[in-house]
Amino acid sequence: MAPRGGAFKEAVESHSKYSNSEMSMMKAEIGNTTIRSSTSVAEKHGINGVHELLQCPTCADSMYPPIHQCPNGHTLCANCRRVHNCCPTCRFELGNIRCLALEKVAESLELPCRYQSLGCHGLFPYYNKLKHERHCSFRPYTCPYASSECSITGDIPFLMAHLKEDHSVDMHDGCTFNHRYVKSNPHEVENATWMLTVFNCFGRQFCLHFEAFLLGTAPVYMAFLRFMGEDRDAKKFCYTLEVGAFGRKLVWQGVPRSIRDSHRKVRDGQDGLIIPRNLALYFSAGDGQEFKLRVTGRIWKV
Numbered sequence: 394m395a396p397r398g399g400a401f402k403e404a405v406e407s408h409s410k411y412s413n414s415e416m417s418m419m420k421a422e423i424g425n426t427t428i429r430s431s432t433s434v435a436e437k438h439g440i441n442g443v444h445e446l447l448q449c450p451t452c453a454d455s456m457y458p459p460i461h462q463c464p465n466g467h468t469l470c471a472n473c474r475r476v477h478n479c480c481p482t483c484r485f486e487l488g489n490i491r492c493l494a495l496e497k498v499a500e501s502l503e504l505p506c507r508y509q510s511l512g513c514h515g516l517f518p519y520y521n522k523l524k525h526e527r528h529c530s531f532r533p534y535t536c537p538y539a540s541s542e543c544s545i546t547g548d549i550p551f552l553m554a555h556l557k558e559d560h561s562v563d564m565h566d567g568c569t570f571n572h573r574y575v576k577s578n579p580h581e582v583e584n585a586t587w588m589l590t591v592f593n594c595f596g597r598q599f600c601l602h603f604e605a606f607l608l609g610t611a612p613v614y615m616a617f618l619r620f621m622g623e624d625r626d627a628k629k630f631c632y633t634l635e636v637g638a639f640g641r642k643l644v645w646q647g648v649p650r651s652i653r654d655s656h657r658k659v660r661d662g663q664d665g666l667i668i669p670r671n672l673a674l675y676f677s678a679g680d681g682q683e684f685k686l687r688v689t690g691r692i693w694k695v
């Protein structure tokens with residue numbers, strides 16, 4: 394009986410030691426997790442706190458070198474320093490003091506893009522963040538309806554609804570088009586109002602622009618296509634535009650420009666079908682008192 398009792402005692406002791414060891418490991422893991430979690434929260438609040446310190450208290454913009462401060466330690470950005478002789482916070486006269494410590498701290502920060510809510514999830518060094526945001530592919534697009542100099546911005550679905558509801562833009566499905574532009578008194582270039590039509594093609598949207606302007610001193614008409622998306626995606630497509638009559642025609646083939654490029658930039662770069670006014674009137678087949686021009690085109694993937 395004694396040996397059996399001894400064996401049972403060893404088994405109990407062994408099991409007890411194993412359980413204590415296991416419990417110790419579990420407690421250690423829980424402790425480490427708690428420490429890591431607390432550190433993460435502390436770091437998060439610390440970064441947010443420093444980021445708030447890097448916001449100019451006057452204009453609320455982020456501050457970049459040179460960061461200025463008054464003798465009492467209140468900071469302000471370089472732009473505000475140029476227009477203020479006294480500290481906006483304490484009214485103390487500003488000298489030429491830079492806050493080098495805050496500039497140095499900013500170098501160690503990594504912050505999310507301001508367009509995080511739109512899909513950009515990267516982290517960027519503080520001093521590179523502004524440069525990234527200027528070119529971030531998730532930044533909002535500007536309304537392509539250029540004639541009204543519309544300041545509305547948003548993503549593509551939002552702009553599509555905006556163009557339809559606020560600008561009454563014609564929208565069509567298909568990758569081929571045949572449009573007739575009619576304008577009275579075409580000899581007054583400023584009265585030949587430009588037009589915009591949107592096409593849904595291959596699940597993407599394209600803006601067909603048509604307008605009149607002076608190329609030097611020569612009055613011309615111009616048609617071109619812009620892609621509602623990024624330039625890298627625009628390069629996946631090609632298009633042709635054609636006008637003609639009486640056995641003669643003008644044809645343009647090119648790559649649509651992204652709406653990241655302004656309407657004026659594309660026009661001034663002459664990246665489209667340019668039609669001299671006298672030729673446009675010839676194609677109109679009238680007495681020169683009314684402009685009637687048919688523009689046909691096609692979009693395809695490359």
